[in-house]
Amino acid sequence: MYALSIHHTTTYRYRQAVGLAPHRLMLRPRESRDLRLISNDITITPAATISWAYDVSGNAVATANFQGKADTLPIVSHTELQVAIDAWPVFDIAASAINFPFRYADDEWTDLGALSLGQYPDPDRRLQAWAQGFVRGNPTDTLSLLKDLSAGVSQSVAYEIREDEGTQSPVETLRRGLGSCRDFAVLFVEAVRSLGFGARIVSGYLHNPEQNLTGSTGAGSTHAWAEVYIPGAGWITFDPTNRSVGGLNLIPVAVARDIRQTIPVSGSFIGPADAFKDMSVDVSVTG
Numbered sequence: 001m002y003a004l005s006i007h008h009t010t011t012y013r014y015r016q017a018v019g020l021a022p023h024r025l026m027l028r029p030r031e032s033r034d035l036r037l038i039s040n041d042i043t044i045t046p047a048a049t050i051s052w053a054y055d056v057s058g059n060a061v062a063t064a065n066f067q068g069k070a071d072t073l074p075i076v077s078h079t080e081l082q083v084a085i086d087a088w089p090v091f092d093i094a095a096s097a098i099n100f101p102f103r104y105a106d107d108e109w110t111d112l113g114a115l116s117l118g119q120y121p122d123p124d125r126r127l128q129a130w131a132q133g134f135v136r137g138n139p140t141d142t143l144s145l146l147k148d149l150s151a152g153v154s155q156s157v158a159y160e161i162r163e164d165e166g167t168q169s170p171v172e173t174l175r176r177g178l179g180s181c182r183d184f185a186v187l188f189v190e191a192v193r194s195l196g197f198g199a200r201i202v203s204g205y206l207h208n209p210e211q212n213l214t215g216s217t218g219a220g221s222t223h224a225w226a227e228v229y230i231p232g233a234g235w236i237t238f239d240p241t242n243r244s245v246g247g248l249n250l251i252p253v254a255v256a257r258d259i260r261q262t263i264p265v266s267g268s269f270i271g272p273a274d275a276f277k278d279m280s281v282d283v284s285v286t287g
Contacts (some may be wrong), residue, residue: 001084006205007284010265012073013277020066023267026254027077028060038080046070059254075265089246094232099139112198114257118190120169127170131191146228149191153184153240159214167259181215181241182224186259188240189226198229203262204253207285215241220285
């Protein structure tokens with residue numbers, strides 16, 4: 001087990017003092033058997049009243065309510081945690097799911113629900129055809145298929161740092177051949193869903209102490225990846241940006257059906273439409 005510190009600052013700047021509507025914050029890492037949260041402190045200027053709740057996926061969501069106006073809004077999250085993640089995980093996949101295709105149990109299928117359905121249009125079935133190309137036979141080894149598909153994302157798409165908001169559709173990512181970590185994650189999730197798997201998006205932090213992983217310009221950054229549900233093993237982590245399997249170097253904050261449900265900080269202001277000046281995000285993950 002080792003200790004990590006995460007410092008995440010989001011700063012909004014305005015050309016004049018504006019009113020601040022409630023802001024939704026997803027900054028608290030998800031605790032698990034492999035991750036023990038020691039502390040998570042959020043500091044906001046101007047002062048805000050913070051209330052906490054859990055969303056439908058069990059993510060901790062804070063809502064910040066403000067009084068008065070401000071021309072600068074820094075939101076600072078500082079987290080201390082302990083991590084014990086196996087570098088070489090072994091997945092105890094149920095005998096019924098070792099080979100693909102397989103059938104989820106009725107209860108699993110019901111509970112997975114929308115997590116097994118595509119969220120983006122694929123009118124020409126380009127995505128489905130691309131995903132099907134990784135199926136080497138019938139049957140084929142399930143874990144090998146998912147590993148091949150995860151590696152195939154970075155083989156088909158070159159990584160780019162994309163500062164603009166939003167996520168490309170999987171078809172657009174395949175067409176452009178370029179994408180960020182969030183585009184890689186969405187492409188992978190939608191591809192495995194097209195094959196009948198239940199999958200979800202994960203957002204959080206990438207710990208990159210050797211600075212040799214894709215998706216981080218320093219020792220740590222925000223990051224997006226995926227999890228696929230396999231009977232027996234449960235949720236298996238795949239990071240298509242780095243072609244990795246398992247949660248090593250990954251600190252999850254939120255899981256969701258759609259990546260738009262995992263935005264770390266979101267909110268609005270009350271004032272002239274041109275009052276918004278810029279936004280900056282600074283993240284450090286240190287051990």
